[in-house]
Amino acid sequence: MKSVERHNKIVEIVLENGRMSIADICKMFQVSEMTARRDLNALDRQGLLRRIHGGAIANLGRSYEPSFQTRTFKNQSKKMAIGLKAAELIYDGDSVALDVGTTTLEIVAGLRGKRNLTIITSCLQIATRVVDQLSLDTDVRLVLTGGIIRPRELSMIGPIPEHVYQDLHVDKAFIGIGGISLEDGLTEYNIEDTQIKRMLIRSAHEKIVVADGSKFGMTTFASVAPLTAVDKIVTDNSAPAEIVEQIRKQGVEVILADAD
Amino acid sequence: MKSVERHNKIVEIVLENGRMSIADICKMFQVSEMTARRDLNALDRQGLLRRIHGGAIANLGRSYEPSFQTRTFKNQSKKMAIGLKAAELIYDGDSVALDVGTTTLEIVAGLRGKRNLTIITSCLQIATRVVDQLSLDTDVRLVLTGGIIRPRELSMIGPIPEHVYQDLHVDKAFIGIGGISLEDGLTEYNIEDTQIKRMLIRSAHEKIVVADGSKFGMTTFASVAPLTAVDKIVTDNSAPAEIVEQIRKQGVEVILADAD
DNA sequence: ACAATCGAACAAAAAAATTGTATCATATAA
């Protein structure tokens, strides 16, 4: 086992159980205390958990959204499956908007080989990944909306992106979302985000939500739009069947990706 | 000598002399032919030179601007010195615009420890570096202008950044430039860039050009502005003394950084 | 106070990268 794998596992467990002790790590991975401490200190520096005496705890205050990097670890394989499935909805020549998010980020991997795409995003991570992965092989036009960068999020907010989205029209918008519920519709953690997401929905011909199964039945802080404001939802097969059923009855297509 | 240093030296020499043979490399660095070949192949893959039978040649069609990555290698130590010197002009609380460029990129390193900065840029590299290096320690507000990303340049052009710069006003703008000449003033390689640079100059209270000594006396393709449109020029001590003298006579302050 | 935990420093071990040599394939020039 490589050290990076161990780090990932540790973060996953801390996120799952809320805490993990030095002793736990020693036992589970057969390493010395010093190594366990070094691991936790490194992960703490990366902001992925909070170091405490004797171990580490998750660093999420309940009502706060975890940082982008932390969220990347949650349900990663599911997000990858969703991203690839969502990418299948994109055809050569499409103009697509990719919302900020760890799930939308995975869509990029599925764009290899597609021709003549226009991609609009306000997410620095997505932009960087597109440049790294695509701009060499594929002929892709990449547009960044600009805006004020939120340091932990690497997304841009404020009047600039709103203004840009207002003037642009895309074939398809892929929207990440904090919660999907029958009662409260689509909800997000931050008010700033809701505004951008609304603009996105407005300026896209086809509106597609990407969200892993854990988002279903969740209501987070700020309301974005009713369920029926979007055309499709791409999720994985861990999404609760009854909720999916109800959503379909409301006329929203739900696409399930196979996650390992 | 580390392999990276050797690579840098090789690129520098190829850029300087236009070509370099396998034998040259073996002799100069006391390495085997195999190593020399591996070096050239690696650098070719990175697009920094063009591999030919028996050696390598520079891969610049004379009238074209080399790619961002290639330019990073040219006069790197001088650019670092200039960047640090230029950063001394920035005070706590300033709002600064950082133009696209390999020299402006080096300003970021000098911003450590400064408080309450607002940085505006349309360069993806600069944005990424600011996020990596500063956003943790420093309290910096980072604004990206947005725009269409030019894949090789990682800069943004088009109506979006122009519009954004139009609405923003900064204390100081640091402008990279392709050529500085007494007859033709400030010139650039691409027309697209000139427009943005003009906007930058217009929206800044203090206009500062950063350019290494090799840019002096050069005229590139497109005219940006007359020399007197800017307040200061930060360069290194390799800048030709007579030209510097003449520029100073025109009322533009020239600051010389000590390069190794 | 006192046992557990921590971090610094050093040494050991493992992993990764760099480099060289030998060998055979390929390209260039006469």
Next chain:
DNA sequence: TTATATGATACAATTTTTTTGTTCGATTGT
């Protein structure tokens, strides 16, 4: 075309970097 130089692959040797463990004095929480 042949002869010679150059190239590429594979493997081994080397160096460098990363990771890990141990010891020991300092610090922490109960």
